[in-house]
Amino acid sequence: MVATPKPQVDIGDYRYGFRDEEDYVFKSKKGLNREVIEEISRMKGEPDWMLEFRLKSYEHFLKRPMPNWGSPAIHEIDFDDIYYYIRPAEKQGKTWDEVPAYIKDTFEKLGIPEAERKFLAGVGAQYESEVIYHSLREDLEKQGVIFLDMDAAVREHPDIVQQYFGTVIPYADNKFAALNSAVWSGGSFIYVPEGVRVEVPLQAYFRINAENMGQFERTLIICAPGSYVHYVEGCTAPTYSTNSLHSAVVEIIVQEGARARYTTIQNWSKNVFNLVTKRAAAYKDATMEWVDGNLGSKVTMKYPAVWLMEPGARGEVLSVAFSGDGQHQDAGAKMVHAAPHTSSQITSKSISKGTGRSSYRGLVKVHPGAEHVRSNVICDALLLDETSKTDTYPYMEIEEESVSIGHEATVSKVAEEQIFYLQSRGLSETEAMSMIVNGFIEPIAKELPLEYAVELNRLIQLEMEGSVG
Amino acid sequence: MFEITNLHASIEDTEILKGVDLTIHKGEIHALMGPNGSGKSTLANVIAGHPAYEVTEGTILFNGEDILEMEPDERAQLGIFLAFQYPTVIPGVSMANFLRMAVTNVRNARAEREAGDGEAKKMTPREFRKLMREKMQVLHMDESFATRYLNEGFSGGEKKRAEILQMALLEPTMAILDETDSGLDIDALRVVSEGVNALANDEMGVLLITHYQRLLNHIKPHFVHIMMDGRVVQSGGPELAHELEAKGYEKLRAEVAATA
16 A cells, blocks of 8 residues: 555645545445444444444434524535445554554654654544544543543443443434434543543544545544543544545543643544534533643534533633634534622633624523622624624523623724734734734644644645735 | 925825825924814825825925825835824734834945945844844833834824834834824923933934924924815924914914904
8 A cells, every 4th residue: 555645735725635545445325315324333342332322313303393593504514425334444553653654644744643653642543433542541541530532442342331331422412412322423421530640641632534425423532530641633624526525523531620722733634524512511610721722624513512510610611713704614612601609701702804704602501509700701803804704692591690702703804904014113014914813823732732822823824825915 | 305386185086185284304393283184184194195085186305305106105114103092902023023123124225325326234133132122122122012013002102102103213204293292291202302302313304294283392403384175274483383382273273264
């Protein structure tokens, strides 16, 4: 097998649009039916309960109508024209040398092994439907930290998985959660034991390669009392003229006094529908933080949520979205205050350019009896030109009186005076624009580990190139 | 070396500059005075290349090259610098990041010009940090200034000092200071003036735009020009500023009208 990456240069300045020739162990037929689901389950050697869960989910998926909100473009998705399961290799590598050479090459190009050596405690690399490489630093393993791909977790830790799987996001939550529950494959499973702090981030990287691919990873993270973990995910895909679908489900349980941070740098190619359900349940004095960066994809609909279940729980979402030509980022956050003395903060920053459109869609819900809740929402939108669009859908369902809720929203345009000022100091118009945009997202970038902040700035720089003139 | 001839410029079809003539040689400090609305700030903006103004007639030659078709950044890279009367806030962009990029662009462009076909010596990040610290000390600026966001929450004096810091780092050969004295208390005025005096040299032309004689007590101009209604109506030595201070603009306007 020879790696034959082909640079695809037809859409924008996307650098990760290359693809590999397919050399797969198994590729399901296009389209979805019971047989496909049974085949996936059989190939994975799953227990019966999981197959039943998949089939129940599939029934619900069929019955559930498409969402009639968000982006109208999602009605273009042809569920019969998607490959639901591709197994690229026989087995998972514990070292990169055990990974098929062309896949290893691709991840080298994406910088994953290098990042692993430099600043990560563990890495999972998913290619199409399967995680083809997995590692965890030995000292963490010794402390009882479990970091596996989700399929391995079902085999090796069935008790924990069965206890929590589908509890934060039931299969009937929404149409795409049902789809994921029916055909899920890959994703991460993390268990951090009581009091253990994983100070260095764990990362998963998701790569789609085939045309018309559907990727449906499933992630479950459990932070036992007093523990801490920072999990980072990145993703890219080749650029095709047809659409691909990425629909993940991420469930997180943050137990008493624990803290979890989940950072996403989403950089799908501009033919990917990215329809993801992410939700955490935070218990007594626990903290859940979502840092959500959306740069790529054709359409993203994603609203990381925190359910604040017990007093002292705290949720935070930092969301940054960049919508270039032809993109619609419908992103935001949900905070559900189910207990008194809980607090939440949502900070959303969006940038729209050309024919791009960014929407902030958020929910703050306070249940009856959840007294002394504090919540604050800030959403700022930046428009780079006359054609780009932004809109805001801030939903508030407050069923308790003794609460403190704040909401601020701003829309601004890059001022001619700002560009002129920077140009008069020797910056080109593009450099000036990039600097203003990077300044706009600085409150979020500074929350990222340095490497990811640099990556985010660089990606925005790429998006800005050729945008003015 | 810097020669403005018959410059006409408009904004939204209103003509503001109506034939400005002004020549500034290397090493000279010129003061440009005039009442509000006479076109002083417009002239500064047109020299720097503000896109809102349309030049309808005339030329600006800088070392023999017409700069009017150039982008503002190309002008900056040639050595033109405008210290703004109202510097713009750029949220989230630290002074240090901004300055590094500006200084790198301007100095590297100059290094490349000077190197010709040879290898240009580029500035390293380490050299930049050292230079920035030195210049900040000269202007009595705390080091923490470098981490603040560009002009955000700056006092009037801090904004003006930040402008002079940029001038010090970019080492222009033609510097225009637009009402750099406005909004400064006497101590800040002294610091800023000392900064400008320390920077002015035999290779640099300076155009000081000011309303008042006050600044000229601190920075001694070689020439003084009076601008009214879009033209330079009178030019002379430093004594012209004193004369103006004594008479006021109204009287001068009447005199100009009488001789026209």
